[in-house]
Amino acid sequence: MKLKLRVWRQKNAHTPGQFVEYHADNLNPNMSFLEMLDVVNEQIAAKGEEPIAFDHDCREGICGACSCVINGEPHGPHDKVTTCQTYLRSFQDGATVTIEPFRANAFPLIKDLVVDRTAFDRIIQAGGYISVGTGHPPDANSLPVPKPLADLAMDAAACIGCGACVAACKNASAMLFVAAKVSHLNLLPQGQPERDVRALAMVDQMDKEGFGACTVTLSCQAVCPKGISGSFIAKMNRDFLRAMLLNP
Amino acid sequence: MKLDARIPSGPVPQKWSVCKRDLKLVAPNNKRKYEILVVGTGLAGSSAAATLAELGYQVKVFCLQDSPRRAHSVAAQGGINAAKNYQNDGDSVHRLFYDTIKGGDFRSREANVFRLAEVSVNIIDQCAAQGVPFAREYSGYLTNRSFGGAQVSRTFYARGQTGQQLLLGCYQAMLRQAHLGQVRIFPRTEMLDLVVVNGHAKGIVVRDLLTGKISSHAGDAVVLATGGYTNVFYLSTSGRGSNVTAIWRAYKKGAAFANPCFTQIHPTCIPVSGDYQSKLTLMSESLRNDGRVWVPKQPGDKRPPAEIPESDRDYYLERMYPAYGNLAPRDISSRATKRVCDEGRGVGPGGLGVYLDFSDALRRLGRSVIAERYGNLFEMYEEITAENAYETPMRIYPAPHYAMGGLWVDYHLMSNLPGLFVIGEANFSDHGANRLGASALMQGLADGYFILPYTIGNYIATAKQTRPQPDAAEFRESEAEVAATIKRLLAIRGKKTVRQFHKDLGKILWEKCGMARTAAGLQQALKEIPTLREEFWQNVSVPGDDADLNQSLEHAGRVADFFELGELMCRDALARNESCGGHFREEYQTADGECQRNDTEFAHVACWEYRSAQQPPVRHIEPLTFEEAHLAERSYK
Amino acid sequence: MLDRVWKSTLGKKFLMAVTGTGLVLFVFVHMMGNLQMFLGPEVINRYAAMLQTSIEFLWPARFGLAIFALVHIGTGITLTWQNRQTRDQRYATRKLVKATLASRTMLWTGSFVALYVVYHLLHFTIGTIDLHLAEMKTPDGHRDVYRMLIWAFQDSRVACGYILAMGVLCFHLSHGIGALFQSLGIKKPGYEPLIYRLARLAALGLLVGFVSVPVAVQLGWLQ
Incomplete structure (x- = not known):
């Protein structure tokens, strides 16, 4: 199959960028999107x-490194996968595909499709942890966690920190990322002592x-x-309100 | 070369206590005067950085990725072993120790492995306290599953994302220390040289991947936690950025490289589908708890799997290894798979694949139970192959996955270069010739949380070295060398891309130093690799410049090191005239095709010493003795 | 704490949601009042007289509503302004995944509603737009709301303007009611689709309730 690519090229943060067209021929529908870019890059x-x-x-959808907005959608047309797990069978033969970086002022552009997402690290740094040092905590089974709660915490903890939520949001809001971490830790019994400070500190840093x-x-x-x-996000809002009221 | 493993005296189970008893300490108010450089932020690096910072040391952390959370530990799926015996199925520290020694085909250091099993129980407690959402029973207690090479259920897991969750645990612990000002993190920074002053590792030279700036960092100790090197095969389950450069440059500065040829080929990966393929995707070993591996009995049987009756199927792992069945260890399963495919019984395009079939488990447990256990893996499989594994069996084939080899370290996890500590997959210590499933996460965290933080203090307290300034002559020299190499790569402006060279190198190694090796093949590889390397240095195309992000340049530097590593792997494989674990020399096999170890001549660690570009490296040995686990034929039948 | 409420985005969203809730409740009560048109002149006029004469209730309510409206508008404008600062370089192609038209136009629909409210107050409450309305009194001297509405809505321009404004208001609410549950943190996983469906249903109900009066007048059902 063939695709016509319009790719955002920008040498660095200080140089203005523009779209450049590339023709990708002899593609295989079983190729991943990034493998297609590899092939184009080899030609370049x-x-x-x-x-x-x-x-x-x-390249298996877990590290959160890959990004890109493909035809206006972060991580491309296929639901619940990253760009690296998007396969060419999701595109029509001969289609034009526009590839842009994630755009948000909080994610400054570095080069071409690469952006700086260290803002996420700083948000975690502000409070996205349970303050337990390495040592001899009590036996893991001494603190049972009800299975539904553990499962819910795991749902939140599954966040890979890719930033697609920010890229898709019309306000470039990081609420889903922050809410996922706040919820993961605030749901678990281990996270209760720092529940309030965590919500306040992470939201402050996010702002x-x-x-x-x-805008929901x-x-x-x-x-x-x-x-x-x-x-x-509702859970985080709740935790934040509670924290505000209890810690005037 | 002096290789003193510094194994404490006394019976094996007491050695770690003896060691801890005798370790010298650094007083709390003095710790803040010492600066430790940690390279790599996977499980080992992040856990070490967090723990060292908690103790009071000043820590600088370096990683290639844009965030420490993206280190490739994140991709580990199935789980982490610990001898908790929560299942009451007869597990114990000793059994985990013995399984690991036996799994490694008696080529690992007994004292280290025992300690690993011993601290494994603390890891689970530590991670649970950090909020790692391990899978639980309805009682609220932790649940387990089983992995290859074990007859007990000792694997803890967080869905199919155990590595990610454990990594987030130590990443968060490390960022907490960054918040407190104890840790400074340098993302998108690549270590390109180790600096040795007065025989001690005292610093590193790094390149800022965004600006190309080369700079030096001096420290009181250097910790390498840079992971494994299976990307030397080009196609592997490693992240695309995983590389050997940091430990390779340390090797060239005098650190011994141990057992480079011990690489693990994982049996359950998605088969290669085309030459455009950039990496291989692992399907967690945990799938073998419920999936049955089979091929048609007749070579060339092209019927769809559903049309092949039971009587025409060969469940070869269950047939060959009845005691462990589909949960035979990785090296054994991979080799058995290779054998049936070599017989022409492989399935799928090119005949390089076997079925991993869940129909029995689906009948027995129902779809919802299977979905709960492996749902995300089935989804991932479907994303990649567009096949639904609930309806048709998965197709799998072995792929390079893990490097048991790495820099040589003593019991203190320090290399032969004083002040250079190597932890996690980057060192060689615990897995011998084959690693068991769910043991890599265990080792990374054991090293980082519970071993290195003790032993590094002993070095600092006893070495009494002053920290040099990062503008000392040794640093200047290293920086100049690094800059010269980069300049040289950019100046070639050849015709062949870096990726093409990498692919060519990978092909040589996969064919001649992969799942099966022969003396003739290895000798052939030792001729081909240097030729290809020559060509690389004359004809590689590295576009762009050095002042901005340049991914081709990064890749070129790493491939240059892979060439040299590939050669050393072949040398090592050629010198080890026996078969053990993942190292299978076709000349040394039993009548039924199993590994034939040679304990009289090769019960040792091969440690390679770099001399110069012109001289071949020297092979030293560290003999292995077995007191607690007795040398025995490794059988899973 | 007040500092944090105003300075943080979450705090401002909280203010939006609380004031929005108050305003929605008012809108609902207002609609219930309007619907009394269908019960005849005595009922609605008695209701209007009750409101007009309870000064102790009327003025605090008016005052409170004004403050709620001002805070709602103030936070809305500030948040929108802030949100506009987050992406200087826009996307060339943009598929607006999920973001409904209502959610993207809150500032515009909100501004329209605010302007209409001013007109509406001048029209009915203060009576400077149509001087006839002020003269309509019941025998006991109170405002004859029944006649006022019939008179006003018989003018098809007034009726159409009203229907349009109610349409915009309810469009605004179709997003707002659902969203306030999120901002106030009142939600359980798995219930969102239900919440949004109920919110849209509530907005639709309000629309039907408001529009029924001018439509009935225009069709001659109410005279």
């Missing part, structure tokens, strides 16, 4: 030009990074490759 590199830069690592507010469109949930539920 063979001409001595700089290949398209894009973030990727595990500082310049992400927008939630739930487009974040729709594009999330791990299918994280938008109801965790």
Whole structure:
């Protein structure tokens, strides 16, 4: 199969970028989207030009490195998968495919399709942890966690920190990412002592990074490759309100 | 080369206590004066960085990725072993120790493995306290499943994302220390050289991948936790960024490289579908709890799987290894798979695949139970292959997965270069010639949380070395060398892409130093690799420049090191005239095709010493003795 | 704490939601009042007289509503302004996954409603737009709301304007009612689809309730 690609090329943060067209021929529908970019990059590199830069690592949908907005959708047309797990069979032969980086002021562009998502690390750093040092905590089974609760916490913890929620949100809001971590830790009994400070600190940092507010469109949930539920945002709102009221 | 393993005296089960008793300590108010450099942020690196910082050391952490959370530990699916015996099925520290030693085909160091089994129980407690959402029973207690090479259920898991959840646990612990100012993180930063001052590892030279800036960091100790090197095969289950560069540069600065030829080929990966393929995807070993592996009895049987009656199927793992069945260890299963495919009984395009069939389990347990256990794996399989494994069996084939080999370390996890500590997959220590499933996560966290933080203090307390300034002459020299290599790569402007060279190298290694090896093949590889390497340095095309993000340049530097590593792997495989674990020399096999170990000549660790580009490396040995686990034929029948 | 409420995006969303809830309740009560048109002049006029004469109730309510409206508008404008600062470089192609038209136009529908409210107050409450309305009194001297509405809605321009405004208001509410549950954190996983469906249903119910009066007048059912 064949595709016509319109790819955002930008040398670095200081140079303006533009779309460049590439023709990708002799493709196989079983190729992953990134393998298609590999093939295009091989052709570009063979001409001595700089290949398209894009973030990727595990290529099995778990590291959260790959990004890209494909035809206007973060991680492409297929639901609940990352770009690296998008296969060409999701596209029509001969179609034009527009590939852009994730766009948000909180994710400054680095080069081509690569953006800087360290804002997420700083949000976790503000409070996304349980403050237990390495040592000899009590036996793991001394604190039973009801299975439904553990499962719900796991649903939230499945977030891979890719930033698609921000990319899809009309306000570039990071609520789903932050809510997933707040919920994961605040649901578990281990996370209760820091429940309030965690919610306050992480939300403060989120605001500082310049992400927008939630307009409850739930487009974040729709594009999330791990299918994280938008109801965790309600959970975080609840925790935040509670924390505000209890810690005036 | 002096290789003192520093194994404490006393019976094996007491050695870690003896060691801890004798370790020198650094006083709390002094710890803050010491700076430790940790390279790599997988389970081992992040857990070590967090723990060292909690103790009070100043820690600098370096990783290639844009965030430490993306290190490839994140991709581990199935689980983590621990000798908790929560299932009351006869598990114990000793049994985990013995399973691991036997799983490694008696080529690992007994004292290290025992300690690993001993601290495994603490890991689960630690992770549960951090909020890792392990799978639980309705009682609220932790649940387990079984993995290859064990007859007990000792594997803890968090759906199919255990690695991710454990990594997030230590990543969060590390970021907490960053919040407290104890840890400084340098993402998108690649270590390109180790700096040795007065015989001690005292710093590293790094390149900022965004700006190309080369700089030095000096520390009181250097910890390498940079993972494994199976990307040397080009196609592997490793992340695309996984590489050997950090430990390779340390090797070239004098650290011994142990057992480079011990690489693990994992039996359950999705088969290669075309030459565009960029990586191989693992299907967790946990699937073999309920999936049955089979091929048609007749070579060339092209019927769809549903039309092949039971009588025409060969459940070869159950037939060959009745005691362990489909849960035979990885090396054994991979080899058996290769054998049936070589007989022409493989399935799927190219005949390189076997069925992993869930129909029995689906009948027995129902779809919802299977979906709960493996739902995300089935989804992932369907994403990749467009086949529904609930209806038709999965097709799987072995793929390079893990490097048991790595830098040599002593009992303190310190290499022969004082001050250089190596943890996790980057070292060689615990898995011998084959690693059991769910043991890599265990080792990474054991090293990082519970072993290194003790032993590094002993080094600092006893070495009494001052920390050099990062502008000392040794650093300047290293920086100049690194810069020169980069310049050289960019100046070639050849015709062949880096990826093509990598593919070609991978092909040589997969064919000649992969699942089965022969002396003739290895000798052939030792001729082909240097030729290809020459060509690389004359004809590689590295577009772009050094001032911005340049992924081709990064890749080129790593492939350059893979060439040298590939050669050493072949040398090592050629020198080890026996078969053991993942190292299968066709000349050394039993009548029924199993590994034939040679304990009289090869019960040792092969440690390679780098001399120079012109001279071949020297092979040293560290003899292995077995007191607690007695050398025995490794049988899973 | 007040500082945090105003400074954080979540706090502002909370204010939006609380004031929005208050305003929605008012809208609902208002609609219930309007529907009394169908019970005849005595009923609605008695209701209107009750409201008009309970000064102790009327003015605090008016005051409260004004504050709620101002806070709602203030946070709405601030949040929208903030949200506009988050993406300087826009997408070339954009598939608006999930984001409904209502959710994307809250500021515009909200502004329209605010302007209409001003007109509506001038029209009916203060009576400066149609001077006839002020003269309509019941025999005991109270406002003859029944006649006022019939008179006003017999003018098809007024009726159409009213119907349009109610349409916009309920469009605004079709997103707002559902969203306030999220902002206030009142939600259980798995219930969102239900919440959004009920919210849209409630908005539709309000629309039908409001529009029924001018439609009935235009069709001559109410005279």
